Amino acid sequence: MNLLDKLQILADSAKYDVSCSSSGSNRSNRPGGIGNASLPGICHSWSDDGRCISLLKILFTNVCIYDCKYCVNRSSNDIRRASFTPDELCELTIQFYRRNYIEGLFLSSAVVKSPDYTMELMIRTLKKLRHEYRFNGYIHIKSIPGADMRLVYEAGLLADRMSINIELPSAAGLKLLAPQKEPVAILKPMDFIRERIEESRELVLYKGSQSFVPAGQTTQLIVGATRDSDLKILHLSEHLYSRYQLKRVYYSAYVPVNEDENLPSVHTGPPLLREHRIYQADWLLRFYGFKAHELLDEGHPNFDAHLDPKCDWALRHLDQFPVEINKAPLEMLMRVPGIGHRMASRIVRARRVGPLTFEDLKRMRVVLKRARYFITCNGRYYGGVDLDAGLLYPLLADKADKKVMAGQISLFG
């Protein structure tokens, strides 16, 4: 099989992994070496689905011993199979990198023979890339559930970022759809990686020793393959961020690839809007100081399809509005629908010089379409309607779903 065919098969099999981020690391180049890592990350292209291409996202092999029901590479599927050699993969990465196609490599794999055997193949590739090809660019490696911790550690010394996919939001879902994978095989290495990262941060400060996964670990879970609610997913994410110190949780709207009685039919489309709402909520958890229980609860376990989660929250907490633009603390400004993190900081900066008028906000490009109903400027309200959830809902709801879809994946980093 030629390289073009292998690339086609193994990129095609890797495409359902969401993360393509190359951020969080700032390794510099060495004399005689090639590449470095840029802290904010760099996107190199955007594919036809609008997702950013930053890394060469590829499987080492799609030959798999597992038969997970949701996965396109499950062993019982009749598809073309291929494997790279470590040298082929190194050469491809380096040659793509020299042409500035990519920021680095995101190496994942199906499980061939055993988790340890697979992990060893991947490590051999990374070693070659780092030591023989002297590559200093970004590497993200997927840790194979069930692999020995010694191997996880070895991989972590070579990579910038590691991830282990949670896959399904509940243990019950995992049991139903991926009976060969156990929750403990996912959470144990996640905890192990967290400990090693913390340890290595301390060591690096003192000895300048080798860093371990400097860009942190991430995970991914599939939305819409099981019946888990948004509330359940959001609580899980919150737990993963605080307990395991994850950098990101990625969500992937389930694309039906296999027919199974326990899965949505292959004739249904991926739940893109739901994925979009969960991403918006995830942002609120990480950067806006929201807690999962503020956004959803048992009586309200799923997001409104027509409202973004912040609007949804604000309509249920109208007693906290309107807020005065010239007085409200940063944390409260960030809770105003339509005002983002960056805009809130700019408002705080600008009002130090002098009080802001509604016109000033417009000039500063604050998007007032939604915000106008929740703020006052020097005591004046510009919303034009009473602060009443029933009146505001139709003004804030997304009219056409089309618009939502167009902006939906813009949150991918």
Next chain:
Amino acid sequence: MIRMIYVTDGSFEGILTAVFEAYSNKEEPDTITLGSDYQLSLGTEIREIATDAEKSDRVWRGIQSRISEKCLEDLYRAYLSEHPQAGLYIYRYVRLGLKLGRKVEGYLQHPDVQAIHDLSRRVASEVHLFLGLLRFRRLKNGIFYACYEPDSNITQLIAGHFAARLSDQPWIIHDKKRDVLALYNGVEVVFATGLPPIAEEACDEEYEALWKQYFKAIAIESRRNPKLQRSFMPARYWKNLAEKQL
């Protein structure tokens, strides 16, 4: 009322000289041109500004000491945008900055500050975009050649990144719109204007084919979203992207 036009040679030093002249003439120019290409109309008065290293230096140092280093960077980036009013915006920002000092940067509600911030940000985001979108091809002689057509004159702002990253390969970055070149020989970057000293021959088909294959395979068909793709990667940049050529 008579409109006053300052005509510069289009260099950053030329604009700073114009700022100096406005102060010493106690005038408020209505336009500061970037070069001699401007519209002459009734009721305008032209003042030719001869770029003067000493005068521009004085303005430069004045900004450094009385406003900030960061301000200089913002002004320079705004200048590289080549916006027709960039010269005037720079003048107005400096005028406000010399009055307010450092805190001018936080005065985001002021139109003169907003104008410079907008241009500076526009240039900075195009710089970041092209750190990713620039495409090199390996020529037969081993040189890696990249051509692109950016909106702003950003070649000098992106060259350093590639010198650090691709330090073991000779390369040329060519802004085809302006015929501005950055040439790297494995040791240092040299900037030049004109056409690159190489023939752009058909080459490197193997890796371009692999890259196109990858680009196609990585997209999820059921999530196709050309509008979103365009919003990140505007269509005007596509002609220099291998993956967007059929």
